[in-house]
Amino acid sequence: MAVDKEFPVKIAGKGVDIDYGPRRIVEKLDLEIPERRFTALIGPNGSGKSTILRTFAALMKPSGGSILLDGRDVMELSTRDVARKVGVLLQGPVAPEGLTVADLVRLGRYPHRSIFGRWSPEDQDACDEALMLTGLADLSDRALDSLSGGQRQRAWIAMTLAQQGEAILLDEPTTYLDLEHQIELMNLITRLVAKHGKTVVAVLHDINQAARYAEHIVMLKDGRITAAGGPETVISSETIADVFKVKTIVIRDPVAGTPLCIPL
Amino acid sequence: MTGRRPLRRTGAEGRRWLAFTALLCLLVVVxxxxxxxxxxxxxxxxxxxxIxxxxxxxxHLLVTTIRLPRVIAxxxxxxxxxxxxxxxxxxxxxxxxxxxxxGINAGAAFAVVCLMTVFGSSTGDIYIWFALLGAAAAAIVVYALGSLGTTGQSPLGLVLAGAIVATFLTSLTTAVLIFDQSTLDAVRLWTAGSVTGRTMAQARTVAPYILTGLVAALFLGRNLTALSLGADASRSLGQNPVVWRGVxxxxxxxxxxxxxxxxxxxxxxGLVVPHIVRMSVGIDYRWVIPFSALGGALxxxxxxxxxxxxxxxQSFPVGVTIALVGAPFFLYLARTRLKAEA
Incomplete structure (x- = not known):
């Protein structure tokens, strides 16, 4: 599962075991996330995608093995250090009623501030930039619960951007969004990777979405990697039949030229 | 992009300071x-x-021994x-x-009732210490129970543990009171919530705890806002939710x-004031805390x-007045707000 050598490894899992209570979800996982690329984790329900994402974000402790962030074991880093390097957006985040976009984005500066530290111009600039990138500058005073699903999702991403970490991990960011907002979000991610040098990892449900936008795809089944690499190498009717138990044909997307799978 | 500086602390921040000062003046007058x-x-x-x-x-005696202690309480x-x-x-x-x-109220009530049952109702100010200890003990038990279980500490676990402990202690308190008429008479006014007949000594006994708590709460502000996003989001922002929840x-x-x-x-x-404050100044706890302090006192x-x-x-319990006046007012607020949003 070698990663394109052009891009160094940002986050690596080495022999990672993950348990949920007595149940082993993931065993001896070796996974490398290339820097400044968009990596998609795909696989059926229960394949361990979200669990792996949570573990890579240091929100869960692996039972064995190690997670290396820029070559350093995350267990040796403080929660705050990790938060300065990695922003995370899990599924269905809930904000308290009445929280505004600006309030939420300000919270992204939490790992950069000490208990008594004052709000600095750098904090301000980071927030302004995050709002600008997500196109929310005009909505910053709006309460989160008054926004559409797509805008709300962008506001949470703006919070992770204000953290100014180099990596952003997203768990099913497009689920529950309509098509327009899905595309908008995928374009935002692509822009963050291409123009701002971010490393993005997203759990995606839609194989074709992953094939079209992601540069690196990791296909998972029962907590194991069945295929990893560029869309061309990973998406084939064989791998999909094996992992998703669905018969498909894979053709070339007439617009983007990426693999497009069509169920039979 | 009209808002080039969307988060600049200008208008909103200034208005909040102004509102805070106005509220403080109002409180002094009242x-x-x-x-x-x-x-x-x-x-x-x-x-x-x-003074x-x-x-x-x-x-002068009326002011210093009756009215002032009552207002301070x-x-x-x-x-x-x-x-x-x-x-x-x-x-x-x-x-x-x-x-x-x-379980704080239930713990305090249980401790006070036990004290009075055993030693009679003329125990003086010792009951304050019992109430404090009972409240702390109950809260610590609730916190410990809420932290058990495989998933570790969760807000829901805490609420469930609290409901169980509070119900249990309240039942015990009721049982004791049914069999002990004299204690019932002595604590009846206290259990309704009252500031009648408080002395300066009593206020002085609890003031250090309350003032320490208030000052600490002011520094908690930003951490509370992060904590209120839930355990995962809080940790992903670099906060240790278990530590901060404990604090x-x-x-x-x-x-x-x-x-x-x-x-x-x-x-x-404790229920209504934070709500009204959040409706008026927003959810940022750096502001919610000081405004709640003034609003609650007021x-x-x-x-x-x-x-x-x-x-x-003179002895009408303030707890009853607040419920009588507060409940309709809160309903009115909730209704008008719902209408405004509809």
Whole structure:
């Protein structure tokens, strides 16, 4: 599962075991996330995608093995250090009623501030930039619960951007969004990777979405990697039949030229 | 892109400072009126003289031993209850949470009732210490129970543990009171929540706990906002949610424990004041905390004056007045807000 050598490894899992209570979800996982690329984790329900994402974000402790962030074991880093390097957006985040976009984005500066530290111009600039990138500058005073699903999702991403970490991990960011907002979000991610040098990892449900936008795809089944690499190498009717138990044909997307799978 | 500097602290921040100052002035005026008003109206000059040049006259005695302690008790209990309610709601991520959910009121009541049953009702101010200890013990048990289980500590576990412990202790208290008429008579007023007949010594006993809690709560602000996003988001922002939840609960114990020891379990303040504050100043806890402190103090002092004037009884429990006035007012607020959003 070698990663394109052009891009160094940002986050690596080495022999990672993950348990949920007595149940082993993931065993001896070796996974490398290339820097400044968009990596998609795909696989059926229960394949361990979200669990792996949570573990890579240091929100869960692996039972064995190690997670290396820029070559350093995350267990040796403080929660705050990790938060300065990695922003995370899990599924269905809930904000308290009445929280505004600006309030939420300000919270992204939490790992950069000490208990008594004052709000600095750098904090301000980071927030302004995050709002600008997500196109929310005009909505910053709006309460989160008054926004559409797509805008709300962008506001949470703006919070992770204000953290100014180099990596952003997203768990099913497009689920529950309509098509327009899905595309908008995928374009935002692509822009963050291409123009701002971010490393993005997203759990995606839609194989074709992953094939079209992601540069690196990791296909998972029962907590194991069945295929990893560029869309061309990973998406084939064989791998999909094996992992998703669905018969498909894979053709070339007439617009983007990426693999497009069509169920039979 | 019209808002080039969308987060610049200008208008909103300035307005909040202005509102805070206005509220503070209002509180001072109301508190002074609370000392002045009563069966005998005291001019402000007499009040000032009683405080600064005490001459032992009947009027001065009335101010320093009856009216002033009562107002101070109301200020302390009101601010403590409102701030602890705000913290509780953030920590449990539950807008309906109040300090009572940690078992604080039930623990205090049980300890006081036990004390009076064993030693009789003439135990003096020792009951304050029992109330504080009972509140703290109950809250610590709830916190420990809520932290058990495979998933570790969760807001829901905390609320469930609190409900169980509070119900259990309340049942025990009721059982004791059914068999002990004299204790029932002695604690009846206390259990309704009242600031009648508080002494300076009692206020002085709990003031350090409440003031420490209030100062600590002011520094908790930003951490509370992060905590209120839930455990995962809080950790992903670099916060240790378990540590900060523990700190928050320690502060709640100081505040709500002190308040219940001083004035009994006054309900509603801890629930309603943070709500009204969030409706008016937003969800940022750096502002919610100080505004809640002022709002809670204002509500309890005002309700106490209203109880004395409207119901014409010096001993009308402020807890009852707040529920009578507060419930309709809160309903009105919730209704108008729902309409505005519809």
């Amino acid at each position: 508190a002074m009126s609370a000392v002045a008003l009563g069966t005998i109206t005291m001019p402000f000059s007499t009040i000032a003289a009683a 600064f040049q005490f001459d032992g006259s009947r009027g 109301a200020l302390l209990a009101g601010s403590a209850l409102a701030v602890s309610g705000a913290i509780m709601q953030a920590v449990t991520n539950n807008p309906l949470a109040s300090p009572g959910l940690l 928050s609960i320690a502060i709640i114990i100081l505040l709500a424990g002190g308040a219940v020891a001083l004035a009994g379990p006054i309900g509603f303040v 509500l309890v002092v005002t309700a106490d004056i209203a109880g004395r004037l409207v119901f014409g009884s």
